[in-house]
């Protein structure tokens with residue numbers, strides 16, 4: 001037990017250090033990004049403009065990895081407000097559409113009437129985007145990805161369903177382990193972040209998978225949380 005505690009302490013320390021470094025590294029990155037953008041606009045030829053855009057894209061990718069990593073912190077502060085999941089989905093829909101633009105993949109929304117929940121909208125946006133991107137990546141060339149919301153007894157459910165390759169039984173158990181990926185250029189942080197965010201919203205993630213596709217269900221408790229908060 002003592003050994004286990006020491007291991008957890010070390011893990012916590014590593015986590016805290018990673019978070020601190022992540023924050024600090026971001027500031028210089030923002031400066032570099034600003035100057036790259038400026039230089040890119042002034043660049044004389046298209047080739048150079050392309051190079052600058054490439055550099056900015058890579059910097060944005062690095063930044064998004066830091067964001068994901070920071071979201072893993074157990075004690076990350078959350079900023080919950082009473083709001084509707086459907087509104088959040090509608091806000092990020094253009095971003096999702098941009099992902100499938102110029103492909104034969106389609107994204108379908110089926111948003112039903114659901115009660116408001118206490119949500120951290122930044123986190124929920126991240127959660128949905130991570131699930132949607134995985135779903136899209138699981139579909140080779142074409143297919144339909146459906147984002148569905150509905151009320152079910154005392155829960156509000158978000159379902160992200162793809163027509164992708166499915167997940168092998170041996171892989172399912174490893175999902176959510178930080179850095180676990182089966183992709184060549186994957187980070188393996190997406191689902192770990194989803195579990196962490198779900199945890200901070202007292203929600204449960206359930207997976208249904210077959211060779212014809214996968215559905216991720218995120219179940220938010222509704223009555224309980226809103227009832228307790230509004231009676232205070």
Ligand code: ADP
Nearest residue numbers: 134135138166181182183186187188189190191
């Ligand atoms: P990454 O996408 O960077 O690999 P994630 O944590 O988002 O990391 O996902 C981890 C792994 O889970 C993926 O590499 C993939 O094998 C599997 N996975 C996640 N979502 C799906 C999905 N919708 N369909 C099939 N496999 C999936």
Ligand code: MG
Nearest residue numbers: 133134190191
């Ligand atoms: Mg992913």
